[in-house]
Amino acid sequence: MAEEQRLPKKKPSSPDWALETGPLQALLSDPEVSEVMVNGPHSIFVERAGVIERSDLSFASQEELNKIASGIARLAGKEVSRKFPYADVRLPDGSRANIIVAPVAVEGPVITIRKAQSQMLDLRNLVKADFFDEKVLYFLNVCIAGRLNMIVSGGTSTGKTTLLNAIIGLIPNSERLVIIEDTLELVIRQDNVARLEARDESTYDEGFDTKRLVRNALRMRPDRIIVGETRGGEAWDILQAMNSGHEGSMTAIHANSATSALHKLEAFVLIEESGISSLLVRQHMADILNVIVQVERDAHGHRHISEIAEVIGLKEGKILTQSLFRRQEGQGIKSCGVTPKFLERQKKASSLVFPPNFFDPTKAIVLEGFTKK
Ligand SMILES: Nc1ncnc2c1ncn2[C@@H]1O[C@H](COP(=O)(O)OP(=O)(O)OP(=O)(O)O)[C@@H](O)[C@H]1O
Numbered sequence: 177m178a179e180e181q182r183l184p185k186k187k188p189s190s191p192d193w194a195l196e197t198g199p200l201q202a203l204l205s206d207p208e209v210s211e212v213m214v215n216g217p218h219s220i221f222v223e224r225a226g227v228i229e230r231s232d233l234s235f236a237s238q239e240e241l242n243k244i245a246s247g248i249a250r251l252a253g254k255e256v257s258r259k260f261p262y263a264d265v266r267l268p269d270g271s272r273a274n275i276i277v278a279p280v281a282v283e284g285p286v287i288t289i290r291k292a293q294s295q296m297l298d299l300r301n302l303v304k305a306d307f308f309d310e311k312v313l314y315f316l317n318v319c320i321a322g323r324l325n326m327i328v329s330g331g332t333s334t335g336k337t338t339l340l341n342a343i344i345g346l347i348p349n350s351e352r353l354v355i356i357e358d359t360l361e362l363v364i365r366q367d368n369v370a371r372l373e374a375r376d377e378s379t380y381d382e383g384f385d386t387k388r389l390v391r392n393a394l395r396m397r398p399d400r401i402i403v404g405e406t407r408g409g410e411a412w413d414i415l416q417a418m419n420s421g422h423e424g425s426m427t428a429i430h431a432n433s434a435t436s437a438l439h440k441l442e443a444f445v446l447i448e449e450s451g452i453s454s455l456l457v458r459q460h461m462a463d464i465l466n467v468i469v470q471v472e473r474d475a476h477g478h479r480h481i482s483e484i485a486e487v488i489g490l491k492e493g494k495i496l497t498q499s500l501f502r503r504q505e506g507q508g509i510k511s512c513g514v515t516p517k518f519l520e521r522q523k524k525a526s527s528l529v530f531p532p533n534f535f536d537p538t539k540a541i542v543l544e545g546f547t548k549k
């Protein structure tokens with residue numbers, strides 16, 4: 177694997193651009209702050225170590241905040257105005273910002289910044305952070321080697337992108353990846369990578385949405401297509417991509433459970449594609465999708481995998497799933513005692529297999545000699 181990290185570039189905080197963020201500069205340079213939320217000139221909240229708290233800082237006036245909101249948009253060559261009142265922006269240090277101004281932001285501009293971490297957590301670090309355990313790490317390795325189609329599902333700020341990013345790190349460097357995102361966030365280490373970023377329509381530019389980019393990706397000879405997050409109209413195209421020689425593709429989806437992720441995906445397709453029946457969509461989903469990894473952020477601000485579910489088929493028009501792993505209060509994540517149905521398919525793609533008794537929660541498994549690749 178290439179040592180150097182690819183886009184988004186992580187330049188050290190440059191005083192030039194950070195100065196333009198006024199009082200936010202102190203928060204952007206504070207390594208303990210992971211998220212900054214501005215709800216108007218006198219209301220700034222931050223997330224520190226998973227806990228959201230109010231900051232003492234504020235802007236001098238609405239005008240100052242307006243100026244700063246426009247300035248942040250301009251850092252990425254974008255504009256916020258009455259006609260186009262919101263923008264997604266990638267800051268020079270790789271952080272992701274959303275800006276929304278009047279007339280839709282009624283109490284002054286709202287700025288939400290997801291700070292780029294100096295280093296995206298890899299799977300080993302996520303195990304150390306108790307996001308999941310060694311066994312799940314092994315399971316994810318097998319899923320990648322076996323070219324399973326996977327969805328990472330979770331609520332807002334639960335760690336979907338972080339986990340997706342870490343899982344992508346398992347893909348062999350020999351594969352060609354096409355990565356499609358709304359705002360570049362993923363840190364990709366493989367060499368043969370094409371990165372595409374969707375673009376909203378603005379005064380100067382035509383919009384290019386994820387759907388168009390996924391369709392184009394099919395002509396780019398990808399081994400896998402990775403869509404940072406599925407938010408709507410592109411869902412059917414992503415399912416088609418997963419089914420047409422790009423097995424092992426992945427995306428994240430905003431949903432509170434594995435079942436809800438499936439409902440949402442189906443709804444996205446039905447809203448966008450006229451003339452497709454819900455039964456056909458479910459049939460495709462049941463055929464194509466293999467694994468859904470559900471993540472959550474608990475009341476203490478800790479993030480972890482709460483469930484890994486397998487899509488196992490369609491019965492009487494309903495998609496069937498089975499839980500392979502579940503997190504139990506105080507006990508961490510445990511296998512549920514069932515063996516995945518994807519074993520045959522996965523074995524065809526890779527020689528990496530599960531050791532005997534892997535899915536038996538009563539047996540301790542020694543994953544000896546196990547390495548990441
Ligand atoms: N295991 C973890 N331990 C500590 N912090 C984490 C962990 N996983 C993620 N984070 C941090 O939590 C924040 C949210 O993570 P991430 O961006 O991956 O969430 P998300 O679910 O993709 O959010 P969104 O819904 O906004 O897309 C980031 O600051 C990230 O660095």
Ligand SMILES: [Mg+2]
Nearest residue numbers: 336337338405
């Ligand atoms: Mg995300």
